[in-house]
Amino acid sequence: MLHADLDSFYASVEQRDDPTLRGRPVAVGGGVVLAASYEAKACGVRTAMSGRQARQLCPDLVVVPGRFDAYVAASKAVFEVFADTSPLVEGISIDEAFLDVGGLYRIAGSPVQIASRLRVQVRERVGLAITVGVAPTKFLAKVASAVAKPDGLLVVPAGGELDFLRPLPVERLWGVGRVSAAKLHGRGVRTVADVADLGEAALVAMLGPAAGRHLFALAHNHDPRPVVVGRRRGSIGGQRALGHGRHAIGDVRAALTGLVDRVVRRLHRADRECRTVTLRLRFDDMGRVTRSHSVVRATGDSTALLQIAQRLLTEALPMVYDRGLTLIGIALSNLDDGDTGQPELPFAKAPAAALDGAIARLRERFGATAITRGVLLGRDPGWSAPTLPD
DNA sequence: TCTGGGGTCCTAGGACCC
DNA sequence: TCTGGGGTCCTAGGACCC
Numbered sequence: 391m392l393h394a395d396l397d398s399f400y401a402s403v404e405q406r407d408d409p410t411l412r413g414r415p416v417a418v419g420g421g422v423v424l425a426a427s428y429e430a431k432a433c434g435v436r437t438a439m440s441g442r443q444a445r446q447l448c449p450d451l452v453v454v455p456g457r458f459d460a461y462v463a464a465s466k467a468v469f470e471v472f473a474d475t476s477p478l479v480e481g482i483s484i485d486e487a488f489l490d491v492g493g494l495y496r497i498a499g500s501p502v503q504i505a506s507r508l509r510v511q512v513r514e515r516v517g518l519a520i521t522v523g524v525a526p527t528k529f530l531a532k533v534a535s536a537v538a539k540p541d542g543l544l545v546v547p548a549g550g551e552l553d554f555l556r557p558l559p560v561e562r563l564w565g566v567g568r569v570s571a572a573k574l575h576g577r578g579v580r581t582v583a584d585v586a587d588l589g590e591a592a593l594v595a596m597l598g599p600a601a602g603r604h605l606f607a608l609a610h611n612h613d614p615r616p617v618v619v620g621r622r623r624g625s626i627g628g629q630r631a632l633g634h635g636r637h638a639i640g641d642v643r644a645a646l647t648g649l650v651d652r653v654v655r656r657l658h659r660a661d662r663e664c665r666t667v668t669l670r671l672r673f674d675d676m677g678r679v680t681r682s683h684s685v686v687r688a689t690g691d692s693t694a695l696l697q698i699a700q701r702l703l704t705e706a707l708p709m710v711y712d713r714g715l716t717l718i719g720i721a722l723s724n725l726d727d728g729d730t731g732q733p734e735l736p737f738a739k740a741p742a743a744a745l746d747g748a749i750a751r752l753r754e755r756f757g758a759t760a761i762t763r764g765v766l767l768g769r770d771p772g773w774s775a776p777t778l779p780d
Numbered sequence: 781t782c783t784g785g786g787g788t789c790c791t792a793g794g795a796c797c798c
Numbered sequence: 799t800c801t802g803g804g805g806t807c808c809t810a811g812g813a814c815c816c
Binding site: 399437482483568569601666680681683 | 807808809810811812814815816
Binding site for chain 1: 781782783784785786787788789790791
């Protein structure tokens with residue numbers, strides 16, 4: 391497995407396209423740092439840090455606004471190199487992917503040779519530095535690339551997996567963030583070796599069944615997940631920061647309308663439909679709530695989706711009045727499966743049996759002899775089902 | 781030092797079905 | 799009058815990732 395990860399992606403694209411930025415600390419973003427060049431990272435600037443704090447840490451910092459079209463174009467070019475490298479590519483985000491090169495020995499050489507060539511190709515064809523981790527499993531390859539950054543290549547040799555893994559801090563494990571790390575530290579668990587030796591039951595008790603088992607497996611380098619080609623996203627969303635202070639409800643509604651418009655446009659461009667609309671709100675105190683609504687039949691109708699979104703906002707309005715609203719977001723999920731072109735329906739597994747059972751009970755209880763069966767496709771208020779003759 | 785925008789996956793309770 | 803066991807789906811919240 392190869393894990394290929396572009397270094398400081400957005401910032402690197404900026405430095406590639408503007409020679410005056412090379413060798414200087416660069417941050418992409420404004421209010422918040424979206425990406426920092428290695429020169430900026432050297433003075434402590436980090437992704438997700440506020441712009442003000444970043445400037446304090448690094449007085450020479452050059453802050454540039456994002457040029458997302460350029461990043462998308464660069465990403466496309468890099469993924470073309472990936473596609474030329476292996477038919478088994480799984481994109482993880484705009485700037486990283488897994489490549490399964492296990493079957494390419496005869497035609498392309500060893501994984502290390504393939505990885506070296508990949509780095510050269512990305513450098514020559516796209517002008518960006520990329521770090522590659524090579525290991526027998528996805529997880530280990532990802533850890534290897536993280537350790538090898540920037541502009542590196544790291545191979546975890548077969549048989550040496552646990553020696554490589556065990557001394558690393560728990561934060562290196564995929565799925566350990568701030569909260570889990572704090573829980574683990576509280577129990578004196580600091581390294582991967584500590585996690586591995588703790589035992590699965592103790593981890594499950596601490597972190598829940600899924601996370602506990604997941605972590606235990608990773609700590610023992612058990613990661614059977616294959617590279618999955620052509621994964622489709624499960625949701626499409628958008629959000630907008632509103633700034634502090636009070637906002638007129640009309641402005642909030644207008645923001646939501648704009649958001650829905652943008653997101654539905656992307657839904658259409660992807661040629662997909664959705665069944666669930668989720669409204670996200672965030673408040674002054676960083677508290678957040680979500681409100682969602684699902685319809686039975688997937689739709690891409692912008693009017694219908696906007697109506698649902700506005701209704702969710704109306705329902706959430708009482709809490710908006712009490713707490714300062716700072717962010718509004720919308721997400722469309724339960725996307726249809728585009729392979730069949732058929733919207734995915736809930737209850738799809740056994741509707742016929744359910745209907746037969748209901749009919750049997752009607753006969754039994756009421757002695758009904760003529761029964762009309764219909765299929766109800768919606769349950770929104772105001773929706774009426776057509777009745778069909780038996 | 782309170783901050784962007786885009787996502788995935790898991791958990792838990794409730795309603796409902798056989 | 800009261801109870802088993804196996805499931806799906808929806809909703810809300812939370813952790814985590816880039």
